[in-house]
Amino acid sequence: MKKTGATFSRRQMLGLLGAGVAASPRLLAQTSSPMPPANTDASRLARDEAFWKEVGSYYDRAEGIINLEHGYWGKMARPVQEQYLAATQMVNKQLSYYARRDYGRDAAESVRRVARALDVEPEEIVLTRNATESIHNLIRQYQRITADDALLYADIDYPSFQQTMQWLADSAGATGVMLKLPPRASQQNILDLYRSAFDEHPNLKLILLTHVSNQHGLVVPVAAITQEARRRGIDVICDSAQSWGLLDFTLPELGVDWAGFNLHKWIGSPVGVGALYMRRGTLEKISPYPGERDPDNTRAATRVHTATSNFAAILAVPAALDFHEALGGANKEARLRYLRGLWTQEADTMPHIEVLGGADEDSWTGMASFRLRDQSSAAEVNALQKRLEQEFGIFTVARYELGSGACIRVTPQVFTTPDELAQLVSALKRLQA
Numbered sequence: 001m002k003k004t005g006a007t008f009s010r011r012q013m014l015g016l017l018g019a020g021v022a023a024s025p026r027l028l029a030q031t032s033s034p035m036p037p038a039n040t041d042a043s044r045l046a047r048d049e050a051f052w053k054e055v056g057s058y059y060d061r062a063e064g065i066i067n068l069e070h071g072y073w074g075k076m077a078r079p080v081q082e083q084y085l086a087a088t089q090m091v092n093k094q095l096s097y098y099a100r101r102d103y104g105r106d107a108a109e110s111v112r113r114v115a116r117a118l119d120v121e122p123e124e125i126v127l128t129r130n131a132t133e134s135i136h137n138l139i140r141q142y143q144r145i146t147a148d149d150a151l152l153y154a155d156i157d158y159p160s161f162q163q164t165m166q167w168l169a170d171s172a173g174a175t176g177v178m179l180k181l182p183p184r185a186s187q188q189n190i191l192d193l194y195r196s197a198f199d200e201h202p203n204l205k206l207i208l209l210t211h212v213s214n215q216h217g218l219v220v221p222v223a224a225i226t227q228e229a230r231r232r233g234i235d236v237i238c239d240s241a242q243s244w245g246l247l248d249f250t251l252p253e254l255g256v257d258w259a260g261f262n263l264h265k266w267i268g269s270p271v272g273v274g275a276l277y278m279r280r281g282t283l284e285k286i287s288p289y290p291g292e293r294d295p296d297n298t299r300a301a302t303r304v305h306t307a308t309s310n311f312a313a314i315l316a317v318p319a320a321l322d323f324h325e326a327l328g329g330a331n332k333e334a335r336l337r338y339l340r341g342l343w344t345q346e347a348d349t350m351p352h353i354e355v356l357g358g359a360d361e362d363s364w365t366g367m368a369s370f371r372l373r374d375q376s377s378a379a380e381v382n383a384l385q386k387r388l389e390q391e392f393g394i395f396t397v398a399r400y401e402l403g404s405g406a407c408i409r410v411t412p413q414v415f416t417t418p419d420e421l422a423q424l425v426s427a428l429k430r431l432q433a
């Protein structure tokens with residue numbers, strides 16, 4: 001496997017910084033990244049253990065626990081972490097002299113890279129601290145709800161966003177409708193359920209769609225539902241917090257007007273970087289942040305007021321995207337799906353285990369959930385999570401918000417090994433006892 005670009009050690013980078021080279025850190029540190037072999041398709045590469053072992057060597061691993069909880073945030077690859085550390089030192093050294101003169105230009109480059117990766121215009125992207133900031137602002141600043149309207153969210157949506165949607169309904173005297181999806185669903189099931197909800201509530205004005213659910217990794221057919229919604233004059237806010245990098249896609253494929261993203265999950269940036277997308281021409285429906293002014297509704301940046309934030313994290317975005325793109329979004333998605341299959345295919349044959357999430361391949365991601373059959377209370381699932389951790393040395397997380405009850409979420413990362421998933425399978429077999 002070849003490596004691209006020159007690699008500066010952290011010491012070399014800091015030496016440059018120490019020498020007082022006043023420039024953006026991206027000029028100082030070039031990243032290296034694993035290079036997928038030429039002419040290998042993603043599904044074949046997904047099984048190439050030598051390649052993924054090499055990918056794993058770019059990450060610092062913790063010993064002592066098998067961590068299968070990578071849905072919270074993503075580990076930075078070492079070249080990204082080095083860039084971040086160098087940027088932190090540079091900002092801390094240069095302070096306002098850098099921030100007031102050069103940071104705007106460097107942050108604009110990060111925005112440009114995000115826009116390019118999502119195949120939209122830089123003017124349509126605003127960097128935020130996280131997807132929550134992006135989605136909360138979209139919901140709170142949505143302008144069109146009246147008392148005659150309804151809005152729709154689902155049990156698979158991120159809990160805080162369900163609450164914010166209901167808050168919006170309540171604050172306008174409108175009706176908030178919660179759609180309950182089955183614990184396991186196919187793309188067609190999900191589309192049919194949304195269509196029925198649209199029929200049942202002809203006064204729907206706004207819906208929240210979650211591209212990949214944080215509960216069990218279910219993929220929602222955002223493009224198809226959005227097409228249907230648009231036909232009926234319903235607006236769509238898309239939560240892509242968990243999906244970007246876990247799935248390989250661009251915004252034009254989804255066709256949504258507004259979306260929120262995280263870069264600190266599957267794109268592998270430092271913690272504290274999210275993004276807001278607002279398609280040009282849609283801004284009149286989402287008001288500026290309270291007190292901001294945008295009389296022509298042309299400046300997406302006025303929809304957020306982030307103020308002072310982590311400069312170094314934003315500066316490390318190009319390095320994170322370099323690494324992600326060198327690895328290849330499609331390769332990453334295929335490997336993560338493959339790793340999920342290593343445990344779900346076995347778990348599906350165990351009568352005492354219920355696997356949750358997608359019922360067909362298009363509805364699956366690398367993330368999935370399970371529980372002991374007929375044991376869906378929070379107390380039962382908490383006990384299961386503890387057992388996995390204490391008896392088997394496997395760390396997972398309990399999720400509680402599905403309409404069908406609680407579950408254990410299992411999320412491998414690109415550096416997770418098949419052996420670690422074999423240990424999970426062996427633990428699942430023994431959970432019967």
Ligand SMILES: Cc1ncc(COP(=O)(O)O)c(C=O)c1O
Pocket residue numbers: 071072130131132133158210212213214239241242262
């Ligand atoms: C689907 C989904 N939406 C929103 C969020 C919130 O992300 P953040 O806390 O980074 O804003 C998460 C985090 O896990 C998520 O999985």
